[in-house]
Amino acid sequence: MALLFASPDDDPVAWTQALKRRLPDLEVRVFPELGDPRDIEAALVWLPPSGLLASLPNLKAIFSLGAGVDRLLEDPTLPPNVPICRMVDPALTRSMAEFVLLHVLRYHRDLDVFEAQQRRAEWRLHLPKPPEATVVGIMGLGELGGAAARLLVAHGFTVKGWSRSRKEIPGVASFAGVHELDAFLHDLAVLVCLLPLTAATRGILNRALFAKLPRGARLVNLARGAHLVEADLIEALASGQLAHATLDVFATEPLPADHPFWRHPKITVTPHAAAYSAPESGAQVVCENLHRLRSGEPLLHRVDRARGY
Amino acid sequence: MALLFASPDDDPVAWTQALKRRLPDLEVRVFPELGDPRDIEAALVWLPPSGLLASLPNLKAIFSLGAGVDRLLEDPTLPPNVPICRMVDPALTRSMAEFVLLHVLRYHRDLDVFEAQQRRAEWRLHLPKPPEATVVGIMGLGELGGAAARLLVAHGFTVKGWSRSRKEIPGVASFAGVHELDAFLHDLAVLVCLLPLTAATRGILNRALFAKLPRGARLVNLARGAHLVEADLIEALASGQLAHATLDVFATEPLPADHPFWRHPKITVTPHAAAYSAPESGAQVVCENLHRLRSGEPLLHRVDRARGY
Numbered sequence: 113m114a115l116l117f118a119s120p121d122d123d124p125v126a127w128t129q130a131l132k133r134r135l136p137d138l139e140v141r142v143f144p145e146l147g148d149p150r151d152i153e154a155a156l157v158w159l160p161p162s163g164l165l166a167s168l169p170n171l172k173a174i175f176s177l178g179a180g181v182d183r184l185l186e187d188p189t190l191p192p193n194v195p196i197c198r199m200v201d202p203a204l205t206r207s208m209a210e211f212v213l214l215h216v217l218r219y220h221r222d223l224d225v226f227e228a229q230q231r232r233a234e235w236r237l238h239l240p241k242p243p244e245a246t247v248v249g250i251m252g253l254g255e256l257g258g259a260a261a262r263l264l265v266a267h268g269f270t271v272k273g274w275s276r277s278r279k280e281i282p283g284v285a286s287f288a289g290v291h292e293l294d295a296f297l298h299d300l301a302v303l304v305c306l307l308p309l310t311a312a313t314r315g316i317l318n319r320a321l322f323a324k325l326p327r328g329a330r331l332v333n334l335a336r337g338a339h340l341v342e343a344d345l346i347e348a349l350a351s352g353q354l355a356h357a358t359l360d361v362f363a364t365e366p367l368p369a370d371h372p373f374w375r376h377p378k379i380t381v382t383p384h385a386a387a388y389s390a391p392e393s394g395a396q397v398v399c400e401n402l403h404r405l406r407s408g409e410p411l412l413h414r415v416d417r418a419r420g421y
Numbered sequence: 422m423a424l425l426f427a428s429p430d431d432d433p434v435a436w437t438q439a440l441k442r443r444l445p446d447l448e449v450r451v452f453p454e455l456g457d458p459r460d461i462e463a464a465l466v467w468l469p470p471s472g473l474l475a476s477l478p479n480l481k482a483i484f485s486l487g488a489g490v491d492r493l494l495e496d497p498t499l500p501p502n503v504p505i506c507r508m509v510d511p512a513l514t515r516s517m518a519e520f521v522l523l524h525v526l527r528y529h530r531d532l533d534v535f536e537a538q539q540r541r542a543e544w545r546l547h548l549p550k551p552p553e554a555t556v557v558g559i560m561g562l563g564e565l566g567g568a569a570a571r572l573l574v575a576h577g578f579t580v581k582g583w584s585r586s587r588k589e590i591p592g593v594a595s596f597a598g599v600h601e602l603d604a605f606l607h608d609l610a611v612l613v614c615l616l617p618l619t620a621a622t623r624g625i626l627n628r629a630l631f632a633k634l635p636r637g638a639r640l641v642n643l644a645r646g647a648h649l650v651e652a653d654l655i656e657a658l659a660s661g662q663l664a665h666a667t668l669d670v671f672a673t674e675p676l677p678a679d680h681p682f683w684r685h686p687k688i689t690v691t692p693h694a695a696a697y698s699a700p701e702s703g704a705q706v707v708c709e710n711l712h713r714l715r716s717g718e719p720l721l722h723r724v725d726r727a728r729g730y
Binding site: 121203206207210211213214217218221222223226227229230233235236237238239240242243267365366367369370371374375380381382383384385386387388390 | 512515516519520522523526527530531532535536538539542543544545546547548549551552576674675676678679680683684689690691692693694695696697
């Protein structure tokens, strides 16, 4: 069995080594060196060129290098009957939860306010509050959102979560579905988006949603750029309905140099830096799934194509 | 017994209420309404006017509202034989540890680098590292530094501490005294200063110390402005020996509007915002000490004037 590795962002040498340490007999081919495409039964990919997966006649499984599979599913040439698995990597999960904690702490301790004051050379104290007094809402309580929520609870924040179906996470108030969205949003100091990108969540961070937050709330989007309606964010920051936003993901990445987000005084831009799967820990779940593929057992972290994640 | 409360920064009403909830028979007098100074046996103070404490003939104890007592000890009119106690308040300790975690996370996740990139509209990823790969050094492992070190260990950072005498904190490599300072500094990614200000620590954050850090280290000073030699910091940032600094304390506070720190692109200024004692939790230790004063038991958190903390 051969596995095809194809990613513009991940290191093929480190991944090949990590995979072969666990499965020495695995043949890894790194795009664009496919060899005979008929040999390839599995593909480990991030943003593969359109048509590449369709060109593999014996493909039995597609493993995503990223947690989100929205870009894969958007490709009209995607083979319709090959199972797809999301990346679930402890290092990626930990890195994402850590990034959420960092940005929630920044807002909880008013660093955005102090940065604005520094630009004016203004010395004005805002007394620290206990973390219980800061209500944080996480949209999306899957692998990543659930881990972030647990870390925030451990730190002492008041944590609410919103997802398609209700979740049981100790210390997290769980809200489910569109009917509970208003109750989820109404008292949040910080809103964190970790939703999968689907037809139901595209553009969900919009004017109507912002209006349901308390005035002066802060937004953190670490999911996908397409969750956000950009013009609505600019408007909400101008009116003061939102006080500040941190964006790690964008409709177009890299964010074009002339995009207004770069120079907006109330927006922090980070270059899709929240979390990456690490070869050493990420190879573990890929190899487990390769083992299951060989022995005919059900694959882990399989994507429901209709649901979109 | 009467207690005098005097502080330009703390709320006298909240403190009086919190004290009287625990000791209903305590008489609290709020500066400048002293009444008969002979009634006053204890003083709870932050930056009291010089000469005030000396004007109280029956003063038996001085309780600081702040964790640091350097400003009190600098006052030549300070009554020489009255015991002084530091503030040890769980809310203050927690707030300080949280502020340390926030700034260490900021540097660990390269937010200072991303902020500089944002000013240039530059999209460049720096892959996240696991927290174990970031070595953090805390100078001062007392009440505040010890709590900060424990929180950083809990998060997964590699933590070293430096103090006058060796400390036993699980997971923290403890270095003691001037002879171990170089070994403490040589591999730090982030240096956090939480030292008491004494003759031995004044100006300790200077050119010679910066030179012992790895090139590109970051500095966080949350202790006192006088720990830092300002010109040496500017020089170390210009040469690249230090990559960035976060300063919460300054030689002159408020930091004057024309001070170069405000506009330095590699310095984050916060307005002495790391931690404040909270009336509810802080009153607890004050009342315990008032009880001990009445019954002749030894006071808690007593300052050693010769040592300076």
